[in-house]
Amino acid sequence: MIERTALSEEFVHFNQSTLFLHYGIHQSEPVIRAKLALAEPDGFLAVRDRGIVAGAVSRRLTMTVRPGRTLPATGLGEIAVLPSHRRRGLLRELMRAHQRTSAEAGHAFTVLNASEGGIYGRFGYAPVTTDSVWTLDPRTAAIPRTAPCEVELLDAAAARTALPPAFDAYQRATPAELAREPAWWRTRFDCPEAVGAPADQHCVLARGKQADGAATGYALWRRPAPWSQETGPAPVIVDEFIAPDHTTTQALLAFFTGLDLCDRVEFRRRPLTAPLHWRFADPRSMRLTGATDRLWVRLLDVPAVATACLTGLDAPLTLRVHDANGPADGAWDIEPGPYGPARTAADLGPEADGLRVPYGPGCAKSRRGAADLELEAGDLAAVLLAGTDVPRLMAAGRLVEHTSGSALRLARALAGTGAPHCSTVF
Ligand SMILES: CC(C)(COP(=O)(O)OP(=O)(O)OC[C@H]1O[C@@H](n2cnc3c(N)ncnc32)[C@H](O)[C@@H]1OP(=O)(O)O)[C@@H](O)C(=O)NCCC(=O)NCCS
Structure with a gap:
């Protein structure tokens, strides 16, 4: 009991x-x-x-x-x-x-971090985000320094106020990122171990050159072993790299390529597909050196998630979802929504002010006899959050197309969502 x-x-x-x-x-x-x-x-x-x-x-x-x-x-x-x-x-x-x-x-979802990969699939969870490790060789990495962004080292007191808004902006732009409430941040600074963060990190902050000089991103980093005459240059570990735009990314990368007494920089918990390495003239300057699944997601409310994610749908779609004894099981009709101006700023995100966006589709239990596409609930969660994509699911035999052209319709509706990432440990 x-x-x-x-x-x-x-x-x-x-x-x-x-x-x-x-x-x-x-x-x-x-x-x-x-x-x-x-x-x-x-x-x-x-x-x-x-x-x-x-x-x-x-x-x-x-x-x-x-x-x-x-x-x-x-x-x-x-x-x-x-x-x-x-x-x-x-x-x-x-x-x-x-x-x-x-x-x-x-x-709409329940989520977890799995100790082993074989346990949670049977309960309807699927891995949606991947944490990867990218190792940079600062001796071969050259990156142009960018004018419109400055970096600055912060002490712990300044980090307390500067980091939360910079993270919030990144979180709202990134599928699968979890919001960090004020209580989470207090714990992060007062007892980092309780949220899986190493103690004694340094913080480098990027600021835009606009009048308000607002923080645009940051990185938390450390040197795991002290320098000595015998061992010479040592590694640097970057535990968190929050850079939602191009200039912030360039400015923070330039900071790490310029560190002295450092023979490699390991960027940990990075999204797998965010292409930091493409920014270097020699792309081998930064190599993928590890990857593991991070956030596992279980869909609970198909209408809420489908209508939030499929705003780009241009024609009706019926999905047959398999979810043994679960709430996602059944056939679901998804109708595209009428187009019009955004209702709230939150519908658009900070950059899209004034654009016309779909009001959003509707989704309900199907009244049609036939389904266009058929898949497991876990795979539906993964594809809606961009943890995988339609061609990959089809190639793996996990998405069955019953109506020709419907897989392409789903793929088009999800195009441009951006790589999911979850950097918050719970
Ligand atoms: C993993 C753990 C929670 C499983 O608890 P449990 O009470 O033994 O699991 P159940 O008896 O309810 O098993 C439920 C199902 O999961 C399967 N399962 C349980 N542990 C598993 C494992 N480590 N790997 C693969 N399958 C596992 C069972 O075979 C069973 O499958 P079935 O019902 O489809 O036949 C428990 O062994 C444990 O505490 N392990 C150490 C800590 C840990 O790994 N916790 C998980 C953190 S994410």
Whole structure:
């Protein structure tokens, strides 16, 4: 029987011991309390057999689905079942309870980070974002320095006020990015370990040259090993690189290519397809050196997500979605919306003021007999958020086209969404 409760001493100790038991990670009680304080007040799921034997924690999140458009989501984390109680269906029970309450709360998605790739597909989740590592050789990397942007090193106090607005602008433009609330930022600066951030990072900020000199992006970086005469130049790690436009990207890259006493710069947690390496005259100056899936997404509300993502649809489309016992199962008719001026600034994003955009399509359970396209719910989430694309799904046999031309219609409706990325750990 699943209990849904508030944070208790018992849950703190369960979390601390399972982290150590399953991952070999020791987190202090203050770090665990800071991390768990970001959860929903009643978001602690537990199964008891005398003490807690299985648990998970849910968080309310806001996720960008296409530039300028966000939807509510729930995050599930801290999932653990004691080794003495594994393979008795406790994870399945936790997932069922979590998905039911998330759907009842009106959330469009539930999302998680997976410890292993083989667990969550059966519960309707699909990997949508990839974290990649790109390694730069500063000795061969040449990049033109850009005039309209300046960089500046910030201390921790200045970073507290400069980073949140710069991140917000990037988050609203990037599919799958999660909003960082003020409580998240407070935790980020007061107890970085609680949000998966290393302590002792440096911050370099980019500022536009407009009169207000507003921050346009930033990077958080560190030197993991100290310099010594014996070892010579050492690596630099960039943990977060937030640069939503061209000039900010150039300015921050120029900063890292110019660092002294550095033999390589590792850019971690980068979106896989954002082409930083194309900016160098020698594209081998920056190489892909690692990649892993990051955010797994489970669709809960097909009409909300389809209407938010398919504003470019130019003709009706019926999708047959497979979602065993899940809310996305069934056939869905999606109708294109009438065109007109944007209703709110949030519909457009900051750059598109004054453009005419679709009012957005409608989506409802199908009244047609036949479907144009057929796919699994996880693949639908991945393609709507641009974590994959229509040709790739078709090539993998995961998208079946019943009506000729309908796959192209879906692809056209999603064109130009931009690579998804999720840089917020929960
Ligand atoms: C992974 C874990 C949560 C599974 O819990 P559980 O209660 O044993 O899982 P269940 O008995 O409910 O299994 C549900 C399904 O998942 C499958 N499954 C469970 N663990 C799996 C794994 N590690 N890899 C692949 N499949 C797995 C089961 O075979 C079962 O499949 P089926 O119902 O389709 O036959 C648990 O083993 C655990 O806590 N592991 C260590 C910590 C961890 O990895 N947590 C997940 C963090 S994202």
